[in-house]
Amino acid sequence: MSDTAMNKPVGLPALPSYLDQSDAVRARFERLKQREVILKVDGLNKVFSSGQRETLALSDISFETHRREFLCVVGPSGCGKSTLVRILAGLEEHTSGDVLLLGEPVSEPGRDRGMVFQGYTLFPWLTVKKNVMFGLEVNGSGAYEAEKQALQWLQLIGLEKFADAYPNQLSGGMKQRVAIVRALANQPRILLMDEPFGALDAQTRSRMQAHLLEIWRKIDITIVFITHDLDEAIFLADRILVLSAHPGQVQELIEVPVPHPRSSAQFISPEFLATKARLEELIHKGEAPDEEDSGTYSMVARMTDIADDID
Numbered sequence: 001m002s003d004t005a006m007n008k009p010v011g012l013p014a015l016p017s018y019l020d021q022s023d024a025v026r027a028r029f030e031r032l033k034q035r036e037v038i039l040k041v042d043g044l045n046k047v048f049s050s051g052q053r054e055t056l057a058l059s060d061i062s063f064e065t066h067r068r069e070f071l072c073v074v075g076p077s078g079c080g081k082s083t084l085v086r087i088l089a090g091l092e093e094h095t096s097g098d099v100l101l102l103g104e105p106v107s108e109p110g111r112d113r114g115m116v117f118q119g120y121t122l123f124p125w126l127t128v129k130k131n132v133m134f135g136l137e138v139n140g141s142g143a144y145e146a147e148k149q150a151l152q153w154l155q156l157i158g159l160e161k162f163a164d165a166y167p168n169q170l171s172g173g174m175k176q177r178v179a180i181v182r183a184l185a186n187q188p189r190i191l192l193m194d195e196p197f198g199a200l201d202a203q204t205r206s207r208m209q210a211h212l213l214e215i216w217r218k219i220d221i222t223i224v225f226i227t228h229d230l231d232e233a234i235f236l237a238d239r240i241l242v243l244s245a246h247p248g249q250v251q252e253l254i255e256v257p258v259p260h261p262r263s264s265a266q267f268i269s270p271e272f273l274a275t276k277a278r279l280e281e282l283i284h285k286g287e288a289p290d291e292e293d294s295g296t297y298s299m300v301a302r303m304t305d306i307a308d309d310i311d
Helices: 003-007 023-033 081-089 128-138 143-156 172-184 202-218 230-236 264-268 270-283
Strands: 037-050 053-066 070-074 096-101 113-116 190-194 222-226 239-244 249-255
Touching: 037 081, 037 222, 053 081, 053 096, 053 222, 053 249, 070 081, 070 230, 081 113, 081 190, 081 222, 113 172, 128 143, 128 172, 143 172, 172 190, 172 202, 202 230, 230 264, 230 270, 239 270, 249 270, 264 270
Parallel strands: 070 222, 070 239, 113 190, 190 222
Antiparallel strands: 037 053, 037 096, 239 249
């Protein structure tokens, strides 16, 4: 028997199409699309200028998100994911096109949008409770009402026992949970998240994904979530917006066929694997294999004198 025949997988079923949906998933998307549109992006373009040079970062980006939808945005490095979310937050001006939140143009930050970044952004000189109270008090809530609401939010994420702790006494995952509820405390219509779990270890990241889904299920919030992790995007999202790079353009808006509620067991389900295969196809489309992919590094000299062929 040849080596090729010996190495060929036997009896492995073919993956379904990522477009295939169960009746329950199809019905869920029909209900989702009947909800009001919270965010509408139409023909968005972003050009960065430096002296005589102009760089088109985002080109003709168009999509909508509906009430209580969870939308993930993925794409290769340089596709403008973070630029897009900063524009949605009002932290970056766009060059042309429309960004509408509940029909109103977005031109600056506002309390109708919450933002969570990858880095830890809690105020280190404030306790956990005071961090959550901060935005409430800035927006006019009295101290008593702000404290009451802050404790309710901390109870939602299971951190009420740490209300009087300081950020340096928390783990990375706990800090991000506080950052999430601090952003939600002002009751925004949409939560924008720019790779919020990117700095966490794998186990903590997995727990945070489950925490976020649990929070999302309990409150009226629409989420736009930037990530480079394809498994994370499939696990969290209703739909996934896939961008190309140089410039960032919409390649596809994928309806995730994995049913709700989500669980870690679904990572090996046919629907999950089929969606991941499609995402990898889109993101790596047109890429030429390089030495890193093939496992060869011609610039590294051999540094052993053992005279055999064992690696």
